[in-house]
Amino acid sequence: EIHMTQSPTSLSASVGDSVTITCRASQSISIYLNWYQQQPGKAPKLLIYEASTLQTGVPSRFSGRGSRTEFTLTIVNLQPEDFATYYCQLAYITPYNFGQGTKVEI
Amino acid sequence: EVQVVQSGAAVKKPGESLRISCKASGYTFSNYWIGWVRQMPGKGLEWMGIIYPDDSQTRYKPSFEGQVTISADKSISTVYLQWSDLKASDTAMYYCARQGETEGGPADFWGQGTLVTVSS
Numbered sequence: 001e002i003h004m005t006q007s008p009t010s011l012s013a014s015v016g017d018s019v020t021i022t023c024r025a026s027q028s029i030s031i032y033l034n035w036y037q038q039q040p041g042k043a044p045k046l047l048i049y050e051a052s053t054l055q056t057g058v059p060s061r062f063s064g065r066g067s068r069t070e071f072t073l074t075i076v077n078l079q080p081e082d083f084a085t086y087y088c089q090l091a092y093i094t095p096y097n098f099g100q101g102t103k104v105e106i
Numbered sequence: 107e108v109q110v111v112q113s114g115a116a117v118k119k120p121g122e123s124l125r126i127s128c129k130a131s132g133y134t135f136s137n138y139w140i141g142w143v144r145q146m147p148g149k150g151l152e153w154m155g156i157i158y159p160d161d162s163q164t165r166y167k168p169s170f171e172g173q174v175t176i177s178a179d180k181s182i183s184t185v186y187l188q189w190s191d192l193k194a195s196d197t198a199m200y201y202c203a204r205q206g207e208t209e210g211g212p213a214d215f216w217g218q219g220t221l222v223t224v225s226s
Contacts, residue, residue, distance in 0.1 A: 034212045043201055049212035087151050092210035095167035101150040
């Protein structure tokens, strides 16, 4: 089973800042990685799939990079609605484990 | 328009059985995998398992295998998550999500969640 580890577990930022979240896989997973955003009390929302492809309708201030074991999610020019918890998820290799989440707070 | 709608909240006692549902519309139901995700109170997301409605192929995370059953009824475009012996530790929010035409694809449309509370 492949395990996904995110860092940091939480971070503080301000509107207009840029932040980067890292996700590491316990073994090489090519580009088989998704990123999700979850706002409090809501269902998760797909942001990025296959490490760097932006889901339709997601603002371009979100970007993803990486391959094999190390991946990043970057948000530039943070907006108030971006304060949420972000999860990476393994794709195409079962079980499709999630990282533990990174909470972005003000 | 793709929509995924889950059944309402459930309150059960330990040892009871439960089936919650996830109804999808707006696309060819049989051709997309649908998965279930658990979120315990104040915790992160846990992938539980997935089903392909066309032939009911299923995959489970090992820690959920034998603890829950995922099934589908393609005649009514509905997927189910079922327990036969609930425990207090099953208390959580459960989400279903469409998870691609290809097995393991991204979860692009999510249900609103079903809160399951198990308490004596």
